[in-house]
Amino acid sequence: MGHWILTTGILQLVLAYFATAGFGVLLNIPRRALNLSGWVGAAGWLTYEFLYFLLPTSINVKLAVGNLIAAVVIGVASGLAAHYKHMPMIIFNIPSLVPLVPGGQSYRVVRNLVTGHPHVASEYLAQVVIIAGVIAIGFLIAEFINRVTWRLIH
Amino acid sequence: MEQTNVMLQATLLAGAILLENGAEIERVEDTMQRIATNAGYPDAQIFVLLTGITVSLPEAATSQVRAIHRRGMDLEKVDQVNTLSRRFAAHDIDLTQFATQLDQVNQAVPTFPFSWLLIASAVVSVPLMVAFTGHATPADLVTCALAGTLGFSTYYWVNRLGSIRFLSEFMGALIIGLITLIGEHVAPGSYHPDAIIIGAVMPLVPGVAITNAVRDTMTGNLLSGPARAIEAILSACAIGVGIALTSFFY
Numbered sequence: 001m002g003h004w005i006l007t008t009g010i011l012q013l014v015l016a017y018f019a020t021a022g023f024g025v026l027l028n029i030p031r032r033a034l035n036l037s038g039w040v041g042a043a044g045w046l047t048y049e050f051l052y053f054l055l056p057t058s059i060n061v062k063l064a065v066g067n068l069i070a071a072v073v074i075g076v077a078s079g080l081a082a083h084y085k086h087m088p089m090i091i092f093n094i095p096s097l098v099p100l101v102p103g104g105q106s107y108r109v110v111r112n113l114v115t116g117h118p119h120v121a122s123e124y125l126a127q128v129v130i131i132a133g134v135i136a137i138g139f140l141i142a143e144f145i146n147r148v149t150w151r152l153i154h
Numbered sequence: 155m156e157q158t159n160v161m162l163q164a165t166l167l168a169g170a171i172l173l174e175n176g177a178e179i180e181r182v183e184d185t186m187q188r189i190a191t192n193a194g195y196p197d198a199q200i201f202v203l204l205t206g207i208t209v210s211l212p213e214a215a216t217s218q219v220r221a222i223h224r225r226g227m228d229l230e231k232v233d234q235v236n237t238l239s240r241r242f243a244a245h246d247i248d249l250t251q252f253a254t255q256l257d258q259v260n261q262a263v264p265t266f267p268f269s270w271l272l273i274a275s276a277v278v279s280v281p282l283m284v285a286f287t288g289h290a291t292p293a294d295l296v297t298c299a300l301a302g303t304l305g306f307s308t309y310y311w312v313n314r315l316g317s318i319r320f321l322s323e324f325m326g327a328l329i330i331g332l333i334t335l336i337g338e339h340v341a342p343g344s345y346h347p348d349a350i351i352i353g354a355v356m357p358l359v360p361g362v363a364i365t366n367a368v369r370d371t372m373t374g375n376l377l378s379g380p381a382r383a384i385e386a387i388l389s390a391c392a393i394g395v396g397i398a399l400t401s402f403f404y
Contacts, residue, residue, distance in 0.1 A: 015281035019356075022277030025266050026306075026357055027176070029229040045285070088236045090177060091229050094362055098278065099285060103361025104352050106386070107327075110394020115401060128364065136368040 004053055009046060016045030016099050024095040033091050036081050041096035044074035048100060063127060064134050067100055071135040074100075075142020093139070102131040157249070158214055161193040164253040166220045169200075169207045171235050171260050175228040178366060179204070179375045185239055189252075192243045204370075204378040224317075225385070227362075234259045268310075275306035275357045283353025293341035294350055297334060301354035305330035309358055320392040323358055327396025330354045335400050351397055358393055360386040 020041025021034050029037060048070035055062050078092035105124045112121035169186045173179075183202045186209065190198035199217075201208040204225075210217030238259065242252045266274070279302025284290045309326030312318070334347050334354070363386035371379025 012285055015285040018277050019281040019285070022274040022281075023357070024229075025270055025274035026278065027227045027229050028231075028263075028265055030233050031264075033233075086237075086240075087233050088177075088181070090181070091233055094176065094227075094229065097362055097365060098356065099282060101361025101365050103356060103359030103364070103390075104286065106361065106364060106390040107355055107359050107393045107397065108352075110391050111398045111401070114395055114398035132364045132368045135365050136372050139369060140372065 001054075004050075008053070009050065012049045013042045013046050017042040019099055020045075020095050023098040027095055029091050029095060030087065033081075033085060033087055036085065037078075037092045037095045040074060040077045040081055040092045041099065043077055044070045044096050045099040047073045060126065060130060064130050067131050068134045068138045068141075070100055071097075071138025072142045072145070075139045076145055079142065079146040097135065100131070100135060102128040105131070158195075158211065158216065160249055160253055161190070161195060162209055162211070162216070162218045164249065164256055165189050165193070165198070165200075165209050166207055166218055167253070167256045167260060168235050168239065169202060169209075170220050170222060171231050171256065173202065173204070173207065173222050174224055175226060175231045176362075176366075177232050178373070179370050179378045180373045182207075185235070188243060189239055193249055202378075204381045228263070228265075230263045230265070231259055234263055268307075271310065272303050272307060276303050278302065278357050279353040282356045283349050286352055287346065287349035289346040289349040291344050291346070293337065293343050293345045297337035297341060297345075298350045298353045301330045301333040301337075301350060302357060304333060305354050306357045320388055323389050324392040324396045326358050327355060327393040328399060331397045331400030335403055355393055355397065358389075360389045363389070 017038040021038035024034050024037050048066040051066040051069055052062050055065060057065075074093055074096045078089050078096065081092045082089040105127045108124045109121045109128060112118070112124065165186050168189055169182050172182045172185060179202050183200050186200045186202070186207075187198070190196070190200065190209070195211055197212055199210045199212060204222070206219060206221045208217060208219050235256065238247070238252060238255055241247050242249075247255065276299040280295055280298050283294065283298045305326045308329045309322045312322035312325045316322075330351060334350050337350070338345060338347055363382060367379050367383035367386055369379075370382055
């Protein structure tokens, strides 16, 4: 596991940081939020990759559990970041989702349908549904955690 | 009467800016309700759909509607409306100032220069290609950066010039497919077209839209959530068809 963190882990962390910050620029987030949202995204993606590496289950279960926990991490981290920077949460959680969201899968569904591979398309469609649903639930859980901590502090 | 009108206009405009630039329905309703309450109308009724907003004041027996035709992503505007709404709540600015400043936010906010967008689209495409597929031969990296950048600029300019939403995504995807196809014949060494395409389409794909559709549906917006999903499906179709058209030549 230590070996995984040193090789794949650090590489994935850096990749996700750049991808999130870049996506932040495309979504025109305020400049002073770029760096922080990059790290929120990196934390989410690292969580996902780590769980994907760790869990000994089938791919769909890996996707579900990995994305769920990653979405919770992103939700809680963006709550903290939003509080720290006095900005709305979506400035941090929308760009941070870019490595996780099923955008690539959704395009693959259509592409495989058009090129005549309906079976591959339905596999990807299942992934789209799983990932999108699980991320939404993850955000709900994160919202709950944020509210409870807020209550405990005050 | 005058005051009521200003309040209705300001509330609607704030909601419209938020909705047009990527906020979820719940956030739009929440912000509008706060503005109305702070303006002295706690009983205002707010009804937000993905395609239009209504505010009505039962006591004054008056209401206004605003249709929403354009939906994009500009989080700077969301942030500025949020800041203005906070300042209004703290009585830093009065209702008239709030309305004028909202107008300014709607007209113009700081954006990144086009050169930054180009770099950003490469910075989204290439790391995600490596993160998703693990392929990183020199030919892959260079083609993916090129395809990502040119695909995004096509999308951006078609949107700018004609503002036909799904056409811009289709054209962007078509360019990405063509560049990948050309690269296959030109590039030396090992080359992974599937990896390149998946990286290069990342700035265009509606992943966030799909997730927001589910989130909106879960918060009880049973009309707006599915409407968002249909929008996302259409844009996935545009991109998928654009790529598929070129992939017939492999």
